Amino acid sequence: MTTASTGDPMVRAVDLHKRFGPVTALDGVSLDVAAGEVVAIIGASGSGKSTLLSCLNHLSPPDKGEVWVGGKRAGGDPAARLSRRAVEADLRRFRADIGMVFQHFNLFPHFSVLQNLIEAPMAVRGRSRAEATEHARALLAQVGLADKEKAFPAELSGGQQQRVAIARALAMKPAVMLFDEPTSALDPELVDEVLRVMRDLARQGMTMLVVTHEMSFAEDVADRLVFFDRGRIVESGPPREILRTPQHERTRSFLQRLLRRGA
Amino acid sequence: MKLDFSILTVVWPALLNGTLVTIALTLSVLAIATPLGILVALGRGARSSALRSGLAAASWVFRGVPPLLILFFAFFALPVVGVKLPPLPSAIIAMSAYMAFYFGEVFRSGLLSVPAGQWRAAEALGLSPVHTLLRIVLPQTLPAALPPYISHATEVLKGTALAAAVAVPELTSAAKQVFVVTYRPFEILIAAAAIYAVLDSALLLLQWRGERWAARRRAVRPR
Amino acid sequence: MNVALLAEYGPALLEGFVTTLLLSAIVLAIATPVGALLALMRESGQPILAAAATVYVSVFRLVPALLVLFFTFYAMPQFGIRFSPMGAAVLGLSIIGSAYLSEDIRGGLSAIDAGQYRAAKALGLGWGHTMRRIILPQAIPIILPPYITRAIIIVKSTSLASIVAVADLTGQAVRAASITYQPFPFLITAGLLYLAISGLLAVFQAWAEHRVSHERRVALRTRQAGAT
Numbered sequence: 084m085t086t087a088s089t090g091d092p093m094v095r096a097v098d099l100h101k102r103f104g105p106v107t108a109l110d111g112v113s114l115d116v117a118a119g120e121v122v123a124i125i126g127a128s129g130s131g132k133s134t135l136l137s138c139l140n141h142l143s144p145p146d147k148g149e150v151w152v153g154g155k156r157a158g159g160d161p162a163a164r165l166s167r168r169a170v171e172a173d174l175r176r177f178r179a180d181i182g183m184v185f186q187h188f189n190l191f192p193h194f195s196v197l198q199n200l201i202e203a204p205m206a207v208r209g210r211s212r213a214e215a216t217e218h219a220r221a222l223l224a225q226v227g228l229a230d231k232e233k234a235f236p237a238e239l240s241g242g243q244q245q246r247v248a249i250a251r252a253l254a255m256k257p258a259v260m261l262f263d264e265p266t267s268a269l270d271p272e273l274v275d276e277v278l279r280v281m282r283d284l285a286r287q288g289m290t291m292l293v294v295t296h297e298m299s300f301a302e303d304v305a306d307r308l309v310f311f312d313r314g315r316i317v318e319s320g321p322p323r324e325i326l327r328t329p330q331h332e333r334t335r336s337f338l339q340r341l342l343r344r345g346a
Numbered sequence: 347m348k349l350d351f352s353i354l355t356v357v358w359p360a361l362l363n364g365t366l367v368t369i370a371l372t373l374s375v376l377a378i379a380t381p382l383g384i385l386v387a388l389g390r391g392a393r394s395s396a397l398r399s400g401l402a403a404a405s406w407v408f409r410g411v412p413p414l415l416i417l418f419f420a421f422f423a424l425p426v427v428g429v430k431l432p433p434l435p436s437a438i439i440a441m442s443a444y445m446a447f448y449f450g451e452v453f454r455s456g457l458l459s460v461p462a463g464q465w466r467a468a469e470a471l472g473l474s475p476v477h478t479l480l481r482i483v484l485p486q487t488l489p490a491a492l493p494p495y496i497s498h499a500t501e502v503l504k505g506t507a508l509a510a511a512v513a514v515p516e517l518t519s520a521a522k523q524v525f526v527v528t529y530r531p532f533e534i535l536i537a538a539a540a541i542y543a544v545l546d547s548a549l550l551l552l553q554w555r556g557e558r559w560a561a562r563r564r565a566v567r568p569r
Numbered sequence: 570m571n572v573a574l575l576a577e578y579g580p581a582l583l584e585g586f587v588t589t590l591l592l593s594a595i596v597l598a599i600a601t602p603v604g605a606l607l608a609l610m611r612e613s614g615q616p617i618l619a620a621a622a623t624v625y626v627s628v629f630r631l632v633p634a635l636l637v638l639f640f641t642f643y644a645m646p647q648f649g650i651r652f653s654p655m656g657a658a659v660l661g662l663s664i665i666g667s668a669y670l671s672e673d674i675r676g677g678l679s680a681i682d683a684g685q686y687r688a689a690k691a692l693g694l695g696w697g698h699t700m701r702r703i704i705l706p707q708a709i710p711i712i713l714p715p716y717i718t719r720a721i722i723i724v725k726s727t728s729l730a731s732i733v734a735v736a737d738l739t740g741q742a743v744r745a746a747s748i749t750y751q752p753f754p755f756l757i758t759a760g761l762l763y764l765a766i767s768g769l770l771a772v773f774q775a776w777a778e779h780r781v782s783h784e785r786r787v788a789l790r791t792r793q794a795g796a797t
Binding site: 413414422423506510511512530535539 | 726752
Binding site for chain 2: 137140142175176177178179181183185186189190191192193202203206207251252255
């Protein structure tokens with residue numbers, strides 16, 4: 084897979100700004116991601132990388148800037164002057180095309196694994212129960228949890244829960260997958276099973292943005308590495324180059340700190 | 347004086363009628379006050395600050411005043427403003443009014459117990475706010491809200507005895523009706539107490555079943 | 570007109586208010602030590618004492634308070650024991666109040682770490698000494714907020730006394746309302762007076778809760794400091 088994009092990018096973010104009170108989380112971030120490209124986003128905590136993901140699917144809308152996914156603009160065409168209700172309906176459709184995987188999984192604890200996977204496809208996509216169930220079972224098999232469809236989230240290990248969460252996002256047949264530190268809340272021995280699922284997904288050509296601290300994953304799987312600092316993209320390029328020969332002072336010190344921690 | 351429980355073989359039809367009224371009153375109040383309580387809880391988290399503070403004040407008033415006084419208020423004051431109702435419906439209105447605010451508190455802490463990540467996950471999947479509330483959030487308030495909900499429901503049941511003061515022929519009132527003519531208050535009140543205890547225990551049994559059901563569906567707390 | 574009515578019945582309402590305050594104070598003064606005793610009995614480890622207390626608490630939490638008042642007012646004379654309305658109300662409300670209070674107190678006692686009991690035992694302290702010097706001083710700040718919540722419920726429950734002919738605040742307000750056919754001024758005045766009592770107690774509770782959370786933070790910090 085190459086980083087060379089053909090035609091329009093799958094994800095286009097233009098000049099995103101986001102403030103939380105006095106804190107500037109995003110300070111003019113622009114990013115294009117080609118179809119099938121895997122982008123790893125690294126940076127210190129609080130540098131704005133998680134905010135970028137939630138601005139991309141408008142879980143917290145940016146104060147300024149535009150997001151396009153698959154040629155569609157988040158919130159519709161501003162020239163159309165949609166009502167707030169219409170904008171919100173448009174945003175729901177927009178989000179449905181973007182899969183999101185959270186650090187703390189956020190599975191619905193009162194639903195079985197299978198129900199977690201079929202709830203949104205039935206409610207949002209209007210699929211029949213049979214259709215949604217069939218797809219859900221295929222996805223569970225893909226993440227190696229075919230035997231767990233009747234279990235409840237509380238009965239699964241953290242790694243299993245995160246794999247279910249990935250399957251839940253995939254059940255919507257998204258065009259893009261966003262991963263917000265998907266392995267940070269896991270015990271070390273459970274990290275690999277989740278990364279393996281993500282590797283498979285990348286191999287199948289899924290467009291992915293992954294906020295992560297797993298440098299070996301970033302190096303092996305990502306087509307591009309983006310280094311974030313203080314709400315800006317400081318450096319961006321092939322992972323190997325950035326990890327071996329970082330150009331920017333901040334990138335260097337961040338990577339050194341990471342090495343010292345033994346990551 | 348010797349106790350003589352054989353009196354119960356004579357008065358049981360009156361106690362049975364009273365029991366049925368007590369059950370009907372309890373179920374009516376629960377059926378009205380539960381959805382109202384959910385609305386109160388949602389309203390107290392609404393965007394409008396006028397709605398929020400208005401409901402907070404109403405909640406404080408209705409929970410700070412004796413329930414009996416609210417029953418008397420409905421009984422005496424509603425007719426003055428032109429609402430003439432028989433005792434039973436006016437008791438249902440009064441009890442539903444204050445129970446809505448007690449339940450409101452229960453559901454409010456239930457809603458607050460659902461982690462914000464659940465709203466975010468549902469939003470990320472494109473689920474609508476109404477769908478999120480009904481299918482994702484409210485069901486999850488159950489483990490936290492069920493025990494206090496049932497304990498308030500037993501308060502509703504025991505509280506129906508107050509309706510005796512405003513001429514509703516429920517169990518306590520029926521017991522009084524028969525003991526003032528038979529001069530056997532002790533035996534008859536023991537029987538009434540036993541009936542209340544059985545009804546209460548039925549609710550507590552429901553709670554026990556509910557807790558086991560909820561245990562499997564408990565929230566996963568991230569480390 | 571309302572002013573004239575309130576002036577006429579004002580003294581009666583005031584008398585009712587004083588009766589309500591008095592009734593609340595007496596009931597709390599009786600129910601608190603009885604409730605504490607019941608809680609200690611249930612935590613005592615003595616099977617017979619614990620069982621007796623459990624039966625008492627369960628029974629009186631299952632039946633309506635009004636029914637218990639009917640027992641003390643109407644049924645006791647069957648055994649030749651006759652109370653004044655006030656006496657019957659005090660007895661009935663104290664029985665119910667102590668059952669509920671014992672649950673609140675027990676909740677506070679069980680919040681104390683079992684290690685405290687073990688440590689006291691290891692030092693050779695007796696049960697009484699352990700309770701008095703080790704457990705209660707730690708439990709009382711925890712018990713205080715739910716205790717005040719319960720106290721507010723008990724104050725509100727004193728209105729039941731009006732049904733057994735006590736001329737308390739509710740009784741006087743209802744009497745004036747039914748004589749004059751003017752329910753609003755009297756019932757609303759009574760409501761405001763009840764709100765004043767519960768409001769005052771709620772303020773005290775907020776203060777107590779603030780103090781408890783502060784003390785807990787201090788305790789936690791000390792514990793963490795000890796751990797590292």
